[in-house]
Structure formats: structure tokens, C-alpha cells
Amino acid sequence: MRTDTPEGTLPAREHLLAGTAGPPVLDVVIPVYNEEADLERCVLRLRDHLARTFPYGFRITVADNASTDSTPRVAAELAATVPEVRSYRLEEKGRGRALRTVWSHSDAPVLAYMDVDLSTDLNALLPLVAPLISGHSDLAIGSRLARSSRVVRGPRREFISRAYNLILRGSLAARFSDAQCGFKAIRREVAERLLPMVEDTGWFFDTELLVLAERAGLRIHEVPVDWVDDPDSTVHIVSTATEDLKGVWRVGRALAVGALPLDRLARPFGDDPRDRQLSGVPGSLARQLVGFCAVGALSTLLYLLLYSAFRLGGGPQTANAGALLLSAIANTAANRRLTFGVRGRDRAVRHQAQGLVVFAIGLALTSGSLAALDAAAGDASHGTELAVLIAANLAATVLRFLLFRAWVFPDRRGAPVRGEASRTWAVPEPDGGLEPRGFPDRAPDAWAFSDHTWDDTAQLRAVPHDNDPRTAR
Known part of the structure; x- marks a missing residue:
């Protein structure tokens, strides 16, 4: 399948004027x-x-x-x-x-x-x-x-x-x-x-x-x-x-x-000249929220399954780190493609690296919640651990979306390509x-x-x- 198209986004649509000169409309x-x-x-x-x-x-x-x-x-x-x-x-x-x-x-x-x-x-x-x-x-x-x-x-x-x-x-x-x-x-x-x-x-x-x-x-x-x-x-x-x-x-x-x-x-x-002067205009927020929530729900399910599997052979901290790492990689890949519409391999490694930073923040939140639970309740039950982890993941989800949207997958539509001021x-x-x-x-x-x-x-x-x-x- 051919992909040798001109780089850079399309210009804004303009009304075509009627006239006798030039090619037919x-x-x-x-x-x-x-x-x-x-x-x-x-x-x-x-x-x-x-x-x-x-x-x-x-x-x-x-x-x-x-x-x-x-x-x-x-x-x-x-x-x-x-x-x-x-x-x-x-x-x-x-x-x-x-x-x-x-x-x-x-x-x-x-x-x-x-x-x-x-x-x-x-x-x-x-x-x-x-x-x-x-x-x-x-x-x-x-x-x-x-x-x-x-x-x-x-x-x-x-x-x-x-x-x-x-x-x-x-x-x-x-x-x-x-x-x-x-x-x-x-x-x-x-x-x-x-x-x-x-x-x-x-x-x-x-x-x-x-x-x-x-x-x-x-x-x-x-x-x-x-x-x-x-x-x-x-x-x-x-x-x-x-x-x-x-x-x-x-x-x-x-x-x-x-x-x-x-x-x-x-x-x-937007095609209005006033819209073109705006910088950092967010696009498709509602659609991105829906996609992020759907990916997040599936990622949480994957995380819980992995945590339960890893917990059979190790402690809670090890199981949490392993489950969170694997689910974070899958979450970043899914959000990259489905939520934020980034296609192809361009910057894929960079996006995964940035996703791991977001993962580290989530790991700190969930690990901290487990440490707090252990300090407060001692030998807590497996169900209590899961409840605390779900609450911690919900708190980390909001921050994860904001970081994905503003840092990992920022909206680059209309931005100059490779440092060029413009390209016609x-x-x-x-x-x-x-x-x-x-x-x-x-x-x-x-x-x-x-x-x-x-x-x-x-x-x-x-x-x-x-x-x-x-x-x-």
C-alpha cells in the first residue's frame, strides 16, 4: 500500500470563487x-x-x-x-x-x-x-x-x-x-x-x-x-x-x-481565520475521553488478572510492579492508536518511553497505597488489597489522561513540519x-x-x- 504522500497537514478549506479565467471549477x-x-x-x-x-x-x-x-x-x-x-x-x-x-x-x-x-x-x-x-x-x-x-x-x-x-x-x-x-x-x-x-x-x-x-x-x-x-x-x-x-x-x-x-x-x-490564530486548541476531547475510558477499563481488567496471577508466586509489591508494567505497555499502545489517533511507527519508541514515565507515577501511587495499607492494617486480605488498588488506579487515571493528552500525545494538527514555517x-x-x-x-x-x-x-x-x-x- 502506497504511503508516499506529501507531509504536513492539509490547509484549511476555502470557498471557490466563480470566474471566467483559469481552469474550470x-x-x-x-x-x-x-x-x-x-x-x-x-x-x-x-x-x-x-x-x-x-x-x-x-x-x-x-x-x-x-x-x-x-x-x-x-x-x-x-x-x-x-x-x-x-x-x-x-x-x-x-x-x-x-x-x-x-x-x-x-x-x-x-x-x-x-x-x-x-x-x-x-x-x-x-x-x-x-x-x-x-x-x-x-x-x-x-x-x-x-x-x-x-x-x-x-x-x-x-x-x-x-x-x-x-x-x-x-x-x-x-x-x-x-x-x-x-x-x-x-x-x-x-x-x-x-x-x-x-x-x-x-x-x-x-x-x-x-x-x-x-x-x-x-x-x-x-x-x-x-x-x-x-x-x-x-x-x-x-x-x-x-x-x-x-x-x-x-x-x-x-x-x-x-x-x-x-x-x-x-x-x-477550524476554517475561520480566528481559529487558525489559536495555539494549542484541544480537539476531539469528548471522543478522546470515551476512547481513554474504554482502553482504561480493559487495561484495568488486564492489570487485575495479571496481578492475581503474579500474586500466586510472589509478594504484593512484585505482583503489582509486574502487572502494572505489562498493562502500562499495552495501555500506551492502545491509547496511541485508538484514543489519540497516532498511526505508524513514527515516534513509537518515544511514546512508549514517555508512557513508562507515566507508569512510574502510577506505580508510585499504587505502591504507596499498598504500603499505607500494610502499615495501617497489617496482613490485609486479598479482597482488601484489590479494593485499595482499584481506588489508587482511579486516582492515577485522571493524571494519566492529562499527561497523555498534554505531553505524550499532544495535538499537532496544523503545526509546521520538521521545523518549517510553512509548506505549500x-x-x-x-x-x-x-x-x-x-x-x-x-x-x-x-x-x-x-x-x-x-x-x-x-x-x-x-x-x-x-x-x-x-x-x-
């Missing part, structure tokens, strides 16, 4: 494979809708996934005759590969994609991208499973879709409602950080993108959609489901071991050529693109606006 990618029959009709229908309803500049990009029919010729003709359309040709299949390639080279600040069959009602497109344009959200997805969505599809696909999303909720703790709806958008600066972490190049690409974004704390906006199933879909359900389950296992394992630098996707505390990750403006960006291990010839000479005077051929026949009553 929105780039809608349509991945296609052998769609010669429907491509022209769907692209012109989308272009007509955006021209009538979208108040910003836009572009439609046809990403041809190694089609073997006349799809490349149709896409090239559209790009040559319609100013808002361009086409890319990839020599390898894979929806994820197509989206990653086109999004990585686009100069539009908002990137979207939709299926060529236009199963999703186009009236949801503006609500989809509006939160990204305004700076409110980082990603946006269409949801067929929202309560206000209206969906026309067979029971088999309905069951598979809902079962898949239940698997994601149970295995990866996903909170978004619909992973595979072919109707999504993302801000470009987020895509630049997130795409190198996404390994899948096929249908699981969407799910992996969303899971990593959600785990990083990015804001995902959901839009209820009206959706009509395409009866001629070429998706192979069994093979796709198998690959998706493999992807769930791979991503879950990577998240469990902290193999991804998701901290580089963190946003500042600029994307060069396109100059006619397309250089790979964000994938240094892939040679430039890994992609093949259609190169067209743009004719600003070209006019869209008169095509009547046709309603989707599938929605006819």
Missing part, C-alpha cells in the same frame, strides 16, 4: 469500457444539463479503459467537437485506475465522477459538489440507501448492496451509507494526499478511498439520489464481490497495524504535456492519452434533450 470524469452505443448520447446529455444548471466552469472527461470497440473514436470525436469535453485513453482496465490517472492530472479544484449510464438523476449533481465548492466538506457521495432516495432496481442487487454496506460497517466501522454508488466528488487538494494511499485499481477503489478519508477525519457529505438500475450493466457481481472482500481484509489489516500516514490528511481546528504543495499548471504526479514509481509511458487540438469556435451539434427512457412510466 468542476471536472466530471466518466470511466468507460466498450460503451460505443451510449457514450455520445450520455455525454451530450450531461453537457446540456451542466450548461443549463451549473453556475461555474466545468469540464467532462471521458476516461477510456482499454476499450476494444469504437469507444475511443467516439470519445475523440466528442473531444474535437465539444469544447467542454476531453478524452483520455488508458491501455489497462480498471475504474480505479482511470479515476486515479485523470484526477491526478486534472487542474480543476473539484473532481467528480459518474457512470456512463447516468443511472443517477442529474439533478443531484449540483447538491453533490456544492459543499466542496463552499469549503464545507472534503468529499461528497451519492447515496441510494438514504431514506429520501428513490431507487428502481431488482431485489438481487438491492440485497447485495445492503449486505456489502453491512459488511463495511461491521468490519471497517464505516459510517457512510453507500460505498459503491457511481456518483462521487472530491476536492483536489484532498485527492492529492489521498490517492497515493489507495491501492485498488478496480471497483473497490471507491470503498478504499472513503474508508481512508473517514478514518482520517475528513468530512464526507452524503446526497440522497434518485437512481434507476441499468439492466445492461456489464459488472460481474460474483468476481466483483470477491475482490471487494479481499480489499476489505487488506485495508482492515493496514489500519490495524497503523501502516498508513492518515495524520497527513488532518485539517486545522503547489500543482504546476498544465502546459500541453501531462507529467505523472503523485506516483513517482510509475513511468510516464504507463498511460496513453488522446491529445487534441482545441477549437474554441467549435459549436455543440444540435441534439434534442432526451429524457431517460428508463424512467418513463
